[in-house]
Amino acid sequence: MAKFQTLAEALADNLGDGDTVAFEGFTHLIPSAAAHEAIRQGRRDLTLVRMTPDIIYDQMIGMGCARKVVFSYAGNPGVGLLRRLRDAVENGWPRAIEIEEHSHAAMANAYEAGAAGLPCAVFRGYIGAGLKAVNPNIRSVTCPFTGEELAAVPALNPDVGVIHAQKANRRGDVLIEGITGVQKEVVLASRRAVVTVEEVVPDFAGVHVNACVLPHWTVASIAVVPGGAHPSYAHGYYKRDNAAYLAWDEVAADRDRFRAWMEENVLAATPDIFGGRVAGLREEAKR
Amino acid sequence: MTDFTPTEMMTVAAARALGNDDVCFVGIGAPSAACNLARLTHAPDITLIYESGTIGTRPDILPLSIGDGELCDTAVTTVPVVEMFRYWLQGGRITIGFLGGAQIDRFGNLNTTVVGDYRKPKVRLPGGGGAPEIAVSCGKIFITMAQSKRGFVEAIDFFTSLGHGKGGDDRARHGVRTKGPTLLITDLAVWEPDPRSKEFTVVSLHPGVTREQVQETVGWTVRFAADIAETPAPTWEELKVLRDLKARSDEAHRGKAITA
Numbered sequence: 001m002a003k004f005q006t007l008a009e010a011l012a013d014n015l016g017d018g019d020t021v022a023f024e025g026f027t028h029l030i031p032s033a034a035a036h037e038a039i040r041q042g043r044r045d046l047t048l049v050r051m052t053p054d055i056i057y058d059q060m061i062g063m064g065c066a067r068k069v070v071f072s073y074a075g076n077p078g079v080g081l082l083r084r085l086r087d088a089v090e091n092g093w094p095r096a097i098e099i100e101e102h103s104h105a106a107m108a109n110a111y112e113a114g115a116a117g118l119p120c121a122v123f124r125g126y127i128g129a130g131l132k133a134v135n136p137n138i139r140s141v142t143c144p145f146t147g148e149e150l151a152a153v154p155a156l157n158p159d160v161g162v163i164h165a166q167k168a169n170r171r172g173d174v175l176i177e178g179i180t181g182v183q184k185e186v187v188l189a190s191r192r193a194v195v196t197v198e199e200v201v202p203d204f205a206g207v208h209v210n211a212c213v214l215p216h217w218t219v220a221s222i223a224v225v226p227g228g229a230h231p232s233y234a235h236g237y238y239k240r241d242n243a244a245y246l247a248w249d250e251v252a253a254d255r256d257r258f259r260a261w262m263e264e265n266v267l268a269a270t271p272d273i274f275g276g277r278v279a280g281l282r283e284e285a286k287r
Numbered sequence: 288m289t290d291f292t293p294t295e296m297m298t299v300a301a302a303r304a305l306g307n308d309d310v311c312f313v314g315i316g317a318p319s320a321a322c323n324l325a326r327l328t329h330a331p332d333i334t335l336i337y338e339s340g341t342i343g344t345r346p347d348i349l350p351l352s353i354g355d356g357e358l359c360d361t362a363v364t365t366v367p368v369v370e371m372f373r374y375w376l377q378g379g380r381i382t383i384g385f386l387g388g389a390q391i392d393r394f395g396n397l398n399t400t401v402v403g404d405y406r407k408p409k410v411r412l413p414g415g416g417g418a419p420e421i422a423v424s425c426g427k428i429f430i431t432m433a434q435s436k437r438g439f440v441e442a443i444d445f446f447t448s449l450g451h452g453k454g455g456d457d458r459a460r461h462g463v464r465t466k467g468p469t470l471l472i473t474d475l476a477v478w479e480p481d482p483r484s485k486e487f488t489v490v491s492l493h494p495g496v497t498r499e500q501v502q503e504t505v506g507w508t509v510r511f512a513a514d515i516a517e518t519p520a521p522t523w524e525e526l527k528v529l530r531d532l533k534a535r536s537d538e539a540h541r542g543k544a545i546t547a
Binding site for chain 1: 315316338339340341350351352353354355356358359365367368369371372373376377396400405406408409410411412413414415416417418419420422423424445446447448449452458461462463539540541
């Protein structure tokens with residue numbers, strides 16, 4: 001049953017040190033405010049799962065929250081590399097991390113298998129690809145009907161799944177619109193789901209009958225954090241802050257500058273500041 | 288003739304290879320510019336698909352990421368990422384996959400994973416994303432990247448995605464029935480695989496480019512086709528549409544970052 005909580009309560013109740021957690025959002029609806037809260041709460045030894053780690057995992061890794069990262073594309077989308085992740089992988093700073101690397105198809109299929117209660121995902125993949133040789137979790141099965149060899153990866157069932165979404169209604173049902181990515185799959189695959197939303201509305205009257213809605217009983221905690229996806233975006237609310245993605249490349253390039261930025265914008269901040277960050281982007285979204 | 292940059296020539300040449308009936312899986316960067324240039328010039332009905340799940344998208348500006356809101360707003364439909372990879376890509380509904388990479392070898396195998404050893408990389412690159420499955424599930428693959436000794440190498444450090452493997456019928460021996468890389472468009476030339484060996488061979492040089500320039504930027508001994516054409520220079524219209532598109536996109540991406 002979804003509980004409405006502050007973001008700090010929602011994370012404290014659901015995410016502990018050593019957990020496997022997926023903060024998901026395929027370029028859209030990335031739960032940035034929730035990731036910052038986990039950093040503020042000083043979480044350690046997390047296994048971070050996410051198809052496209054991007055800025056939030058760069059921040060969590062750079063702050064020493066992660067023991068391991070499971071991913072399929074570790075870049076700053078459209079900008080370049082993730083410099084904090086690179087520093088951890090190449091130089092062990094601030095700590096060495098283990099990586100488990102997949103393709104997008106594998107991760108998406110693995111979340112779906114997790115949501116479907118299956119032990120593994122089967123798909124046509126990794127043919128002639130080098131990841132098979134370096135990731136022991138990439139194996140194969142033979143189709144019992146055709147004899148075709150297919151790729152198999154274990155299902156993803158994180159302890160905690162964290163997403164951002166547009167709306168919750170008063171009961172705690174959650175509505176996701178636009179690029180839905182793997183938001184639904186990660187909530188259903190995870191043991192506990194935390195959702196941050198832009199707003200709470202009385203009900204979903206007028207919403208399309210085929211809309212992507214997660215019933216309240218699939219979610220553990222909901223926290224209202226307007227702007228909580230910044231610098232990603234919330235379709236219908238505010239635009240993606242592309243300039244912030246470009247700027248991050250410079251912040252993350254230097255360890256001291258990174259620490260100073262995190263100190264000022266994350267450790268000394270609260271979730272309330274996200275609303276202000278998207279004020280201008282809300283106006284742009286109306287145009 | 289108007290002046291143009293090698294990158295513009297590359298984008299224009301890549302765009303020309305796309306047709307109205309194509310269903311194209313688009314990567315970010317050079318592929319995205321080429322695909323949208325095709326759509327805004329000779330192929331208005333081309334279906335562009337980005338891995339975020341947007342099918343038949345018609346963005347007014349080039350997206351910075353594969354999931355910008357513009358892609359969803361202008362799409363025929365937006366599907367979940369799992370569905371994108373299962374029904375649309377694996378289901379064999381995509382005719383062309385458009386890829387780039389950090390390293391390429393003579394058989395069109397690509398590396399976007401690491402430079403150096405996987406466990407102790409000199410440079411940790413972003414990784415494969417959708418590429419390992421795009422490379423085998425799309426009907427054919429076009430590759431676009433700028434030539435350099437660092438990028439065009441004798442042996443790639445990591446096989447992120449399969450091209451023609453070791454050459455010849457190596458794809459078929461992997462059980463793959465799709466065609467794989469059929470076209471490589473660079474800032475200097477257009478390359479096609481030799482029908483038998485599958486080694487990429489220069490078939491057309493861009494205006495003003497010499498064979499020596501091509502060889503100087505490639506880490507293996509380049510093969511040239513018997514009949515080498517000159518790539519037609521970009522037309523005034525192609526350049527205008529491309530430059531307008533770039534200007535609109537840069538303007539939209541700039542803005543002032545408040546804070547990340």
